[in-house]
């Protein structure tokens with residue numbers, strides 16, 4: 001935010017908030033997570049948050065560019081780029097990843113969430129803002145996610161349900177997304193919690209997009 005402006009709506013660090021939701025429920029259920037999956041991890045911010053408490057995190061994204069950036073960050077611990085300020089004006093920014101001991105627990109890989117190889121099921125799975133970016137959300141919910149979470153494990157789904165033909169054919173958009181999600185997950189998952197989780201996307205120094213993701217936390221039965 002511009003200097004001196006407070007952050008609206010109690011906004012916090014979205015990836016850290018996702019990890020916290022998973023960790024607090026795991027603690028409540030006495031789950032000691034050994035393995036976690038961040039599906040649609042982008043450049044890995046949430047993956048690094050998960051690795052603070054989970055010894056092995058697999059982070060997958062379909063974008064080769066994102067995974068290359070995430071790997072660079074994991075190896076070097078630092079990344080520099082220029083942030084758009086206004087028009088042609090940019091300013092340099094340096095981001096610092098957690099210590100090697102933490103970030104070294106994440107393995108990044110390129111992959112399509114809808115066509116993953118066989119993977120041993122995970123204790124914790126995060127699919128943050130992925131649902132409305134895949135070609136077939138029903139397949140993700142019905143066929144993919146049940147196989148990725150071990151019985152007794154947790155799944156955190158977040159989505160603003162921004163359906164767009166750029167990502168998903170309109171015939172495959174979920175209608176009444178929360179209820180459709182609950183119906184499609186129902187045979188394998190029980191809903192534990194639901195809350196709005198806001199996040200902010202920065203376009204330039206004075207322009208931000210505020211979105212409220214629907215965050216739902218599920219127990220694999």
Ligand SMILES: C[S@@+](CC[C@H](N)C(=O)[O-])C[C@H]1O[C@@H](n2cnc3c(N)ncnc32)[C@H](O)[C@@H]1O
Pocket residue numbers: 039040041042043046060061062063066111112113114127128129130133134135
């Ligand atoms: C809206 S971003 C969310 C990124 C991150 N999880 C977050 O919450 O900030 C969606 C991410 O999913 C990835 N993605 C889209 N389709 C995918 C697929 N079929 N398999 C894996 N990742 C995919 C995109 O490359 C992008 O990084």
